[in-house]
Amino acid sequence: MSNGKVPKWRKTLYEDNGYPDNYTPPECFLAAIEKNKNLLLYSLWECFSGAAEVGKEMSVVIIFWCCYKFLKTDLLQPETLLVTMLGLLVVGCTMFISRVRKVTFTGLLAGIKTIFLFTIIGFALSPVLYKLTDTISTDTIHSMALSSLLIHLLTSDYGMYAPIVSWQISLNAAVFSTVCLASRFDHHLSAFSLLCLSVFSFLLVPLSRPLLPSPLLSSLLLASAALSLLSCISTPQLCLALLALATVQIACPVMFHRLQADKMTIHGPWDEAVIFTAPQ
Amino acid sequence: MVLTIAMVSDFFYPNMGGVESHIFQVSQCLIERGHRVLVVTHAYGDRVGVRYMTNMLKVFYLPIMPFYNKSVLPTIVCSLPYLRHILLTEKVDLVHGHSAFSSLAHEALLVGTLLNLPTVFTDHSLFGFSDASAIVTNTFLKFSLANTSHTICVSHTGKENTVLRSSVVPERVSVIPNAVDSVAFRPPKVRRNIRSVVTVVLGSRLVYRKGVDLVVEVLPKICRKKFGGGRVRVDFIIAGDGPKRILFEEMIEKHGLQARVVMLGELQHSEMRDKLLAKGDIFLNTSLTEAFCMAIVEAASCGLSVVSTAVGGIPEVLPDQFIYFVQPSVGSIKAGLERAVEDVITGDRPDPWEGNCFVSSAFNWRNVAARTERVYETVCGKERQRLATRVRNMWEGGTVAGPIMAMLYLACHYFILLLDWCES
Numbered sequence: 001m002s003n004g005k006v007p008k009w010r011k012t013l014y015e016d017n018g019y020p021d022n023y024t025p026p027e028c029f030l031a032a033i034e035k036n037k038n039l040l041l042y043s044l045w046e047c048f049s050g051a052a053e054v055g056k057e058m059s060v061v062i063i064f065w066c067c068y069k070f071l072k073t074d075l076l077q078p079e080t081l082l083v084t085m086l087g088l089l090v091v092g093c094t095m096f097i098s099r100v101r102k103v104t105f106t107g108l109l110a111g112i113k114t115i116f117l118f119t120i121i122g123f124a125l126s127p128v129l130y131k132l133t134d135t136i137s138t139d140t141i142h143s144m145a146l147s148s149l150l151i152h153l154l155t156s157d158y159g160m161y162a163p164i165v166s167w168q169i170s171l172n173a174a175v176f177s178t179v180c181l182a183s184r185f186d187h188h189l190s191a192f193s194l195l196c197l198s199v200f201s202f203l204l205v206p207l208s209r210p211l212l213p214s215p216l217l218s219s220l221l222l223a224s225a226a227l228s229l230l231s232c233i234s235t236p237q238l239c240l241a242l243l244a245l246a247t248v249q250i251a252c253p254v255m256f257h258r259l260q261a262d263k264m265t266i267h268g269p270w271d272e273a274v275i276f277t278a279p280q
Numbered sequence: 281m282v283l284t285i286a287m288v289s290d291f292f293y294p295n296m297g298g299v300e301s302h303i304f305q306v307s308q309c310l311i312e313r314g315h316r317v318l319v320v321t322h323a324y325g326d327r328v329g330v331r332y333m334t335n336m337l338k339v340f341y342l343p344i345m346p347f348y349n350k351s352v353l354p355t356i357v358c359s360l361p362y363l364r365h366i367l368l369t370e371k372v373d374l375v376h377g378h379s380a381f382s383s384l385a386h387e388a389l390l391v392g393t394l395l396n397l398p399t400v401f402t403d404h405s406l407f408g409f410s411d412a413s414a415i416v417t418n419t420f421l422k423f424s425l426a427n428t429s430h431t432i433c434v435s436h437t438g439k440e441n442t443v444l445r446s447s448v449v450p451e452r453v454s455v456i457p458n459a460v461d462s463v464a465f466r467p468p469k470v471r472r473n474i475r476s477v478v479t480v481v482l483g484s485r486l487v488y489r490k491g492v493d494l495v496v497e498v499l500p501k502i503c504r505k506k507f508g509g510g511r512v513r514v515d516f517i518i519a520g521d522g523p524k525r526i527l528f529e530e531m532i533e534k535h536g537l538q539a540r541v542v543m544l545g546e547l548q549h550s551e552m553r554d555k556l557l558a559k560g561d562i563f564l565n566t567s568l569t570e571a572f573c574m575a576i577v578e579a580a581s582c583g584l585s586v587v588s589t590a591v592g593g594i595p596e597v598l599p600d601q602f603i604y605f606v607q608p609s610v611g612s613i614k615a616g617l618e619r620a621v622e623d624v625i626t627g628d629r630p631d632p633w634e635g636n637c638f639v640s641s642a643f644n645w646r647n648v649a650a651r652t653e654r655v656y657e658t659v660c661g662k663e664r665q666r667l668a669t670r671v672r673n674m675w676e677g678g679t680v681a682g683p684i685m686a687m688l689y690l691a692c693h694y695f696i697l698l699l700d701w702c703e704s
Contacts, residue, residue: 011436011595011596012596012599013435013436013455013457013572013593013596013597013642013643014457014597014598014599014638014642014643015642020454021454021455021456021651021654021655022430022450022451022452022453022454022455023451024436024439024450024455029440029443029450030440030443030444032440033440033444265409265410266409266444268437268440268441268444269437269440269591269592270406270407270408270437270438270440270441270569270571270592271408271569272408272489272568272569272591273491273568273569273589273591273608274568274608275491275493275494275568275608275609
C-alpha cells in the first residue's frame with residue numbers, strides 16, 4: 001500500500017489484502033445468493049386433484065369398514081357381496097383391457113388362472129383364517145385393525161414420490177386388518193368374502209386410477225357412497241368421517257395453496273453440485 | 281497476553297482427518313507463541329483420561345462414548361460436570377469449539393458461556409438448507425452461536441453459509457483458512473521426467489459427495505486417448521476407500537485397464553505424500569461440495585497440477601496458474617484433464633518448487649495461529665455479557681424453540697450453581 005491506494009478486496013484466501021479477517025464488503029457478501037430458483041408451484045386445481053386421491057382411498061377404507069359391519073349384522077349376505085364384486089371385476093377388467101393396456105390371450109389366461117388360484121386357496125384356507133385371532137377381545141381387534149388401516153393410508157402411493165410410500169407395507173397392512181376383522185365372524189364364507197373385498201378394494205381399485213378421467217368426480221362419488229353407508233351405522237362416526245374427509249379434501253389443499261406464497265429457498269455456491277447427466 | 285485455551289471437539293487423535301490435524305497444528309503453534317493449550321475430546325476405545333502430547337499439550341479424553349458419526353450423544357447434563365470441572369480447575373480463559381458436527385463442542389460452548397468465559401467456534405464444513413436434518417441442525421447451530429463471542433470459518437463461501445444458517449452478524453465471523461505442512465508435503469527431490477506416461481492421482485473417500493461417479497465415466501475415455509502427438513499415455517493411481525470402490529473395480533474389469541489404473545486402498549495421512557502425491561503429475565478432485573479442500577493444497581504443495589471442480593470454497597483457494605477449474609460434468613472434466621496433460625507434456629506449467637513456496641507462504645500454520653490469536657485478543661477484550669442478555673439472546677432465537685432453549689440455558693445455570701455449592 002505504498003502508493004497510498006487501498007487495494008481492492010478479493011474473494012481469495014491466499015493473499016493478504018490488508019483487510020481484517022472479519023471484513024467482507026457488503027456488496028460482495030452473499031452476492032451469489034439466489035432465492036426461489038426452479039420453484040415448483042402448484043395450481044389450485046392440482047392441489048384439489050392430489051387431495052382427491054387421498055380422499056378416495058379414505059372413502060374406500062370407510063366403505064370397507066361399513067361392509068364389515070353389514071356382514072357382521074347380517075344386513076349384507078356374503079354371497080351378494082361376492083357376486084357384486086365379481087360383476088365389478090368383470091366390468092373393470094374389460095374397461096382396463098380396452099382403454100389402458102392391450103393384453104394378449106395368454107396374458108388374459110394367466111390372469112384368469114391367478115384369480116382362480118387365489119379364490120380356491122382363499123376359500124380353502126378361510127376356515128383357518130377366521131380362527132386365527134379368535135381369542136383376542138373385540139376392542140383389541142378393532143384397534144389393531146384401525147391402526148393397520150391407518151398405516152395403509154399413510155404408506156399408500158398417491159401418485160407422488162415420498163420416502164414413506166411403500167405399496168408392500170400398505171397392502172400388507174390392509175390384509176392384516178382383514179385377518180383381524182375376519183375373526184369376528186361365525187361362518188367362514190363371511191370371512192372369505194371379507195378377504196375378497198379387501199383384496200378387491202385395496203389392490204384392484206387403485207389400479208383403476210388411469211381409467212377415471214377426473215379424480216375429483218370419482219372422489220366425490222366414493223365419498224358420498226361411503227358417507228351414505230356410514231349413516232346407516234352410526235351418526236357420531238358419520239360426523240367424524242365427514243370432518244376428516246372435509247379436512248383432507250378441502251381445507252388442506254386450500255392451506256397448501258395459500259402457504260406456497262411463503263416459500264423461500266436459498267441457493268448459492270455452497271450447494272452440493274448436481275451432476276449433469278447430459279450425453280456427450 | 282498469555283491465555284489458557286481449551287480446544288474442544290469430538291474429533292481428535294487417534295482419529296485422523298482435517299479437523300483433527302487442524303486442532304493439533306493450531307494448538308502446537310499457539311504453544312510456540314507462549315499460550316497454554318488443552319484439548320478436550322471423548323474417549324476412543326481404551327484411551328480414557330489425561331494424556332500429554334508434544335510440547336505438554338494436555339488432552340482430556342472424557343469417559344463418554346461416541347454415539348453417532350463419531351460424536352457423543354448431546355445430553356447436556358452428562359458432559360456439563362466434566363467440562364465445568366476442567367474449565368475451572370485448569371483456569372481456562374477461553375473455550376474454542378471445532379466443527380458443527382461435534383456435539384461435544386457445542387456443549388462446551390454452552391458451558392463456557394454459562395461460566396462467563398469468551399467462546400470461539402470454528403466451522404469447517406458447508407451445509408445445505410433444504411432437508412429436514414439440515415433444518416434441525418441449523419436451528420441448533422443458531423442457538424449455539426447466539427451467545428458465542430466469535431466464529432471462524434475456513435473460506436468466504438463458508439462464512440456466507442454459516443451466516444445464513446445461524447443468523448450471526450457477519451462482523452462476528454472471521455475467515456481464517458486451513459493450512460498445510462509444506463515441509464512434509466514437498467515435491468520429490470528428483471523431478472519426474474515425462475517420457476511416455478503422465479500420471480493422474482486421486483485421493484479421497486470414494487463416496488457420492490466426492491463426485492467419484494464422474495471419475496468412473498471419465499477415466500476410460502482418457503485412458504483410450506493418446507497425447508503429445510500420440511506418444512504419451514495417461515495412467516491413474518487412486519487412493520481411498522468407500523462404498524463406491526466397487527464402481528472402480530467394475531470399470532477396470534470392463535475396460536481391461538488393470539495395467540493403467542492402480543487402486544491403493546485406504547492410505548494413512550502420513551503415507552499420502554510418499555505413496556501417492558510423489559508419484560503423480562496431476563491431481564484430480566471432483567468433489568460436489570467442499571468448504572476448503574485441503575487435498576488440493578497438499579497436491580499443489582507437492583508440485584502437482586490440480587484439476588478440480590469449482591464448487592464451494594475451492595475457487596478461493598489456489599490462483600489460476602496452479603489449478604484448472606472444471607464443471608461437475610463428464611465433458612468438462614475430460615476437457616480440463618486433457619488441457620492439463622498437454623501442459624504437463626509441453627512443460628507449460630510452474631516449477632513444482634514454485635507451488636511449494638506459494639503454499640508455504642500463503643497457507644502455513646503459524647500464520648493461522650497468529651490470526652487466531654488476534655481473534656482471541658479481540659474476544660477477550662470485549663465486555664462480558666450479563667446472564668439476562670444471554671438468556672434474551674436464546675429467547676429471541678425462535679417463536680417456540682427460543683423460550684425452550686432459554687429455559688434449558690437457565691436450568692443449566694442453576695445446575696452449575698448446585699455443583700458449585702456441592703463442591704464448597
